Amino acid sequence: MAILSLQGVSKNFGALKVTDDVSFDLAPGEALGIIGPNGAGKSTLFNLITGNLRPDAGQVLLDGRDITLETPMQRCASGVGRSFQIPQPFDHLTVYENLLVAARFGGGLAASEAPLACMDILHRTGLSALSDRKAGALPLLHRKRLELSRALATRPRVILLDEIAGGLTDGECVDLVATIRSLHAEGTAIIWIEHVLHALTSVVTRLIALNFGRVLMTGTPDEVMAAPQVQEIYLGIEA
Amino acid sequence: MKAVLTLGVGLAVVLALALVPVIGPRILVQDLFKVLCLLVLALNWNLLAGFAGLVSVGQQAFVGIGAYVMFATTILWGWDPLAGMLIGGMLAMALSIPIAFFAFRLNGAYFAIGTWAVADIARLSFGQWRALGGGTGTALPRDATREMFGVGLVRDLLGVSPAAAIDAVTYWLALGLATVMLVACWLFLRSRMGLGLQAVRDNPVAAQSVGVDPTRLKALVFLLTAFVTGLCGALLFIQIGRITPDAAFSVIDWTAFVIFIVVIGGIGTLPGPIVGVLVFYGLQRLLSDYGTVYLIALGLIGIAIMLFARRGLWGGLIHCIGFDPFPLGHAAPRLARQSIKEDAA
Numbered sequence: 033m034a035i036l037s038l039q040g041v042s043k044n045f046g047a048l049k050v051t052d053d054v055s056f057d058l059a060p061g062e063a064l065g066i067i068g069p070n071g072a073g074k075s076t077l078f079n080l081i082t083g084n085l086r087p088d089a090g091q092v093l094l095d096g097r098d099i100t101l102e103t104p105m106q107r108c109a110s111g112v113g114r115s116f117q118i119p120q121p122f123d124h125l126t127v128y129e130n131l132l133v134a135a136r137f138g139g140g141l142a143a144s145e146a147p148l149a150c151m152d153i154l155h156r157t158g159l160s161a162l163s164d165r166k167a168g169a170l171p172l173l174h175r176k177r178l179e180l181s182r183a184l185a186t187r188p189r190v191i192l193l194d195e196i197a198g199g200l201t202d203g204e205c206v207d208l209v210a211t212i213r214s215l216h217a218e219g220t221a222i223i224w225i226e227h228v229l230h231a232l233t234s235v236v237t238r239l240i241a242l243n244f245g246r247v248l249m250t251g252t253p254d255e256v257m258a259a260p261q262v263q264e265i266y267l268g269i270e271a
Numbered sequence: 272m273k274a275v276l277t278l279g280v281g282l283a284v285v286l287a288l289a290l291v292p293v294i295g296p297r298i299l300v301q302d303l304f305k306v307l308c309l310l311v312l313a314l315n316w317n318l319l320a321g322f323a324g325l326v327s328v329g330q331q332a333f334v335g336i337g338a339y340v341m342f343a344t345t346i347l348w349g350w351d352p353l354a355g356m357l358i359g360g361m362l363a364m365a366l367s368i369p370i371a372f373f374a375f376r377l378n379g380a381y382f383a384i385g386t387w388a389v390a391d392i393a394r395l396s397f398g399q400w401r402a403l404g405g406g407t408g409t410a411l412p413r414d415a416t417r418e419m420f421g422v423g424l425v426r427d428l429l430g431v432s433p434a435a436a437i438d439a440v441t442y443w444l445a446l447g448l449a450t451v452m453l454v455a456c457w458l459f460l461r462s463r464m465g466l467g468l469q470a471v472r473d474n475p476v477a478a479q480s481v482g483v484d485p486t487r488l489k490a491l492v493f494l495l496t497a498f499v500t501g502l503c504g505a506l507l508f509i510q511i512g513r514i515t516p517d518a519a520f521s522v523i524d525w526t527a528f529v530i531f532i533v534v535i536g537g538i539g540t541l542p543g544p545i546v547g548v549l550v551f552y553g554l555q556r557l558l559s560d561y562g563t564v565y566l567i568a569l570g571l572i573g574i575a576i577m578l579f580a581r582r583g584l585w586g587g588l589i590h591c592i593g594f595d596p597f598p599l600g601h602a603a604p605r606l607a608r609q610s611i612k613e614d615a616a
Contacts, residue, residue, distance in 0.1 A: 082480060084476065084479070084480070103479070103484070104479040104480055105479055105482050105483065105484045108479075108480060108481060108482040114480050116477065116480075120474050120476065120480075121473075121474070121477070122469070122470045122473035122474055122477065123473050123474070124469065124472075124473050125466075125469060125470065125473060126600060126601075126603070128602075128603035129466065129469075129600065129601050132466060132601055133466050133467060133469075133478070133481055133483060134481035134482065136463045136466065136467075137463070137467055137481055137482035137483045138480075138481045138482025138483075143463070147603075147604045148604065150603070151603060151604055154603075160603075163603035164602060164603055183481075185481070186481050186482060
């Protein structure tokens with residue numbers, strides 16, 4: 033059974049259809065990539081999955097259970113984690129405390145378990161040396177890592193990554209991709225929105241191309257990137 | 272080490288304050304009683320505005336409700352005023368539920384105005400209570416406070432007049448309330464819920480996405496502060512002994528001064544209200560002979576602090592000395608460093 037399933041999900045902002053009848057299934061442990069031009073409705077799709085937005089039509093299912101009316105907090109507790117496109121750290125808390133909040137609330141860990149779980153994640157994402165630094169003072173790369181780390185601290189079964197590699201240098205990107213790949217290897221299901229295509233296609237096994245809120249095409253990365261209609265919207269990009 | 276220092280100094284201060292009714296003059300007891308009550312109100316408002324982001328200008332509603340309920344149980348039912356104080360606090364909390372239901376639909380400045388309006392509705396409503404004197408108010412019966420729990424004992428022990436014994440009992444209650452409130456604030460802010468509250472303060476959307484429910488935490492803080500504010504209101508008016516709607520629901524006395532105290536002391540810091548209340552008391556002693564000039568001076572000082580020292584006096588102080596007696600942070604576990612120390616040993 034699919035771990036996450038969208039069925040005919042639509043969302044309008046006034047007359048604008050930002051998400052138009054989108055349906056797809058995510059298998060447990062699958063890594064799915066979402067591409068599309070700016071304004072295609074990618075981040076809106078994430079907000080519909082996490083519950084920050086309510087769809088006007090359609091359903092979101094987690095483990096076959098309808099979660100369309102649940103709050104972001106409930107969905108987080110049920111195992112949906114996310115990182116924001118523009119990092120949203122808790123500025124006045126330290127890096128470690130940022131994770132601690134996530135572990136204690138969304139992750140449901142007890143006071144005795146949470147500290148070590150947080151440190152494990154910080155070691156893994158390369159932030160352990162900065163754990164007592166205020167999150168508001170971090171540079172971009174570390175903010176991106178913090179986004180990923182904090183999402184992991186909620187112990188997600190499905191993790192939504194929104195342009196986590198955007199704005200990073202190639203070297204930084206390689207490290208991040210390695211971390212994401214290891215997550216995938218452990219069986220965490222991943223949906224990843226990304227413009228840095230080489231990073232994306234090195235991890236995901238399936239791609240969805242969105243345009244004007246609709247699913248333009250679904251397939252393996254090679255199939256999707258080779259399709260004329262995708263090439264058209266990504267003019268000049270060679271897969 | 273630092274924790275021991277804080278605990279030691281704190282205990283010494285509380286002990287010294289507890290001795291004031293035994294050795295100090297009665298006027299000092301009465302003055303410090305006011306200071307301690309204002310500290311309790313300030314700690315509550317700081318928790319609301321500084322940590323939960325709920326800038327309420329209507330906390331006088333809970334002071335008034337607590338006070339009026341205490342008067343009602345004492346005068347109409349003949350209860351001990353201290354039992355009435357407890358009921359007053361609980362009723363203030365109970366009434367904060369419908370108030371929250373309406374006020375939580377508003378944000379920021381609208382929330383402030385909404386709570387103010389609610390407090391004024393409460394003032395006008397309690398002014399209709401004929402049995403408690405309506406708009407002109409009423410006084411507590413002399414016997415009720417003289418026979419209050421503990422007053423007889425204190426009279427015998429200290430050998431003082433009944434009025435002085437009442438002052439001593441209310442003073443010790445205020446000291447106890449302030450101490451418990453301070454410790455409870457610290458424990459709460461260090462707890463899971465306090466951590467969640469600080470996350471919500473920094474970024475409500477991100478807090479939701481890591482499982483923190485902002486509305487639930489804010490409602491909890493609103494309810495708990497209503498309880499303590501109600502208790503404090505009842506205690507204030509046991510000592511004052513007279514009540515009118517205008518005095519019990521005074522926005523100047525129970526909210527404007529309290530906001531001033533928290534802002535000059537350092538909003539969103541735990542010691543801020545303590546520093547603020549000391550400065551406020553000092554200014555009051557210095558300027559109280561000058562009438563309205565005193566209020567103008569307070570306002571100017573408040574504006575100056577908001578413009579030039581946004582973290583308040585405590586925020587500036589902590590920046591200079593780098594020592595926080597009430598650390599709210601959670602240090603990351605230092606496994607590596609610990610093992611190095613063990614190796615060296």
